[in-house]
Amino acid sequence: MDSMELFFISLGTAVVVYFAGKLLLFSRMLFPKICFPVSKSFFTSMGEWAVVTGASEGIGRAYAFALAEQGMNIVLMSRTKVKMEQVAKExxxxxxxKVKVxxxxxxxxNVFSDIENQLKELNIGVLVNNVGMLPNMIPCKFLESADxxxxxxxxxxxxIKTMAKMCKIIxxxxxxxxxGAIVNISSGIASIPFPMYTLYAASKVFVERFSQSLQAEYKSKGIIIQVVAPFGVSTRMTAYQETNMVTxxxxxxxxxxxxFIRAGxxxxxxxxxxxxxxxxxxIPLKLLYAEPMLCSIQDYVKKKVAQKKCSF
Incomplete structure (x- = not known):
C-alpha cells in the first residue's frame, strides 16, 4: 500500500467517523428523557424562585405554570398588570x-434599576427570558416597516437589551x-438569514450568540445557560394559529x-x-431568497391571519 492510498483511506475513515459522531449526537436529541434525564428536584435545587419575562400569556405564562408545578415560586414580569394578576391567582x-408580580x-x-431592587432579596434559581416582539404580523421588507x-x-x-440586562441582574x-439555569427564547427562523423578518430574525441571532458565549463563560461555575429556538407556537404573535404537528x-x-434543559x-x-x-x-438560500418565494411567504401569512380574524 503506497502513501497516497493510505492517505485516502485515512481521510475516508476520518470522514465516516466524523459523520457517525454527528449522527450519534443528533439521535440523542430524539430521546431527551433517556439521554438527558431531569430529576423531580432539578429545578428546585437551583433556587427558590423562577423569574419569567413576558409572563402574562403564551409561552411565558406556560413556563411560569410549569416551573411552579415543579415546586418553584414565581416572579411574573410584563406590562399588563391585569393579565398578570389573573395568572398569579391561577x-x-x-x-x-408564592407568586410575585x-x-x-x-x-x-431605564426600567432595570427598579427591577433589580425588587429582585435583590430573592434566591433566584431559574430565569426565563421570554419577552419579545415581532415588528410586523405580516412579513415585509425592512424599509416597508411602519414607523x-x-x-x-x-x-x-x-x-436584545432586556435579555442582556436581566442576565446582568440575575x-x-x-x-x-x-x-442556576437561564433559558433565553430565540426563534427557529434565526437558523438562517431570513428575509421579510429581517429585524426580528437578526435580533434572535443575537440572543443565540449571546447565550452560547455566556454558557461557555459560566458553564464551569455550575450554571446552565440555554437558548431555545421554537418554530410555530399558537400565541398572539402567531395570530393563535390552529395547533397541529408543527404548531x-x-x-x-x-x-x-x-x-431538553440538560441537552446543551x-x-x-x-x-x-x-x-x-x-x-x-x-433549503438552498437562492430558492428561499427568490422574489416569487418571498411574495408567496407574505401572501401565505396574510391569508392565515385574515382567516383567523374572521373566525373571531
Missing part, C-alpha cells in the same frame, strides 16, 4: 406556590451560589422544552422543531 390556586414595559428605557425608526428602537430594547447571584400549544412546547447550549425545544430546523437549513 398559579397560586393550582400549585400553592412586577409590572414593567421592556420597550421603554421604522421607532420599530428599530423597540425591537432592540425588547428582544447571573451574579447564580455565580455566587454555583448553580404546538404553549403548554405542550414548554413541557417538551424543559425535557441550544435546542429547538421539541423533536418536531429539531426536524424543521434541519430541513430549513437544507
Amino acid at each position: 398559579i397560586s390556586i393550582a400549585t400553592g406556590k 412586577i409590572v414593567t414595559d421592556f420597550i421603554k428605557e 421604522l425608526d421607532q420599530t428599530i428602537i423597540k425591537v432592540i430594547n425588547c428582544n 447571573l451574579p447571584g447564580m455565580k455566587n451560589r454555583g448553580k 404546538l400549544t404553549p403548554e405542550d412546547f414548554v413541557k417538551s422544552s424543559l425535557q 447550549d441550544k435546542t429547538y425545544g421539541s423533536i418536531c422543531y429539531i426536524v424543521l430546523g434541519w430541513l430549513l437549513q437544507t
Whole structure:
C-alpha cells in the first residue's frame, strides 16, 4: 500500500467517523428523557424562585405554570398588570406556590434599576427570558416597516437589551451560589438569514450568540445557560394559529422544552422543531431568497391571519 492510498483511506475513515459522531449526537436529541434525564428536584435545587419575562400569556405564562408545578415560586414580569394578576391567582390556586408580580414595559428605557431592587432579596434559581416582539404580523421588507425608526428602537430594547440586562441582574447571584439555569427564547427562523423578518430574525441571532458565549463563560461555575429556538407556537404573535404537528400549544412546547434543559447550549425545544430546523437549513438560500418565494411567504401569512380574524 503506497502513501497516497493510505492517505485516502485515512481521510475516508476520518470522514465516516466524523459523520457517525454527528449522527450519534443528533439521535440523542430524539430521546431527551433517556439521554438527558431531569430529576423531580432539578429545578428546585437551583433556587427558590423562577423569574419569567413576558409572563402574562403564551409561552411565558406556560413556563411560569410549569416551573411552579415543579415546586418553584414565581416572579411574573410584563406590562399588563391585569393579565398578570389573573395568572398569579391561577398559579397560586393550582400549585400553592408564592407568586410575585412586577409590572414593567421592556420597550421603554431605564426600567432595570427598579427591577433589580425588587429582585435583590430573592434566591433566584431559574430565569426565563421570554419577552419579545415581532415588528410586523405580516412579513415585509425592512424599509416597508411602519414607523421604522421607532420599530428599530423597540425591537432592540425588547428582544436584545432586556435579555442582556436581566442576565446582568440575575447571573451574579447564580455565580455566587454555583448553580442556576437561564433559558433565553430565540426563534427557529434565526437558523438562517431570513428575509421579510429581517429585524426580528437578526435580533434572535443575537440572543443565540449571546447565550452560547455566556454558557461557555459560566458553564464551569455550575450554571446552565440555554437558548431555545421554537418554530410555530399558537400565541398572539402567531395570530393563535390552529395547533397541529408543527404548531404546538404553549403548554405542550414548554413541557417538551424543559425535557431538553440538560441537552446543551441550544435546542429547538421539541423533536418536531429539531426536524424543521434541519430541513430549513437544507433549503438552498437562492430558492428561499427568490422574489416569487418571498411574495408567496407574505401572501401565505396574510391569508392565515385574515382567516383567523374572521373566525373571531
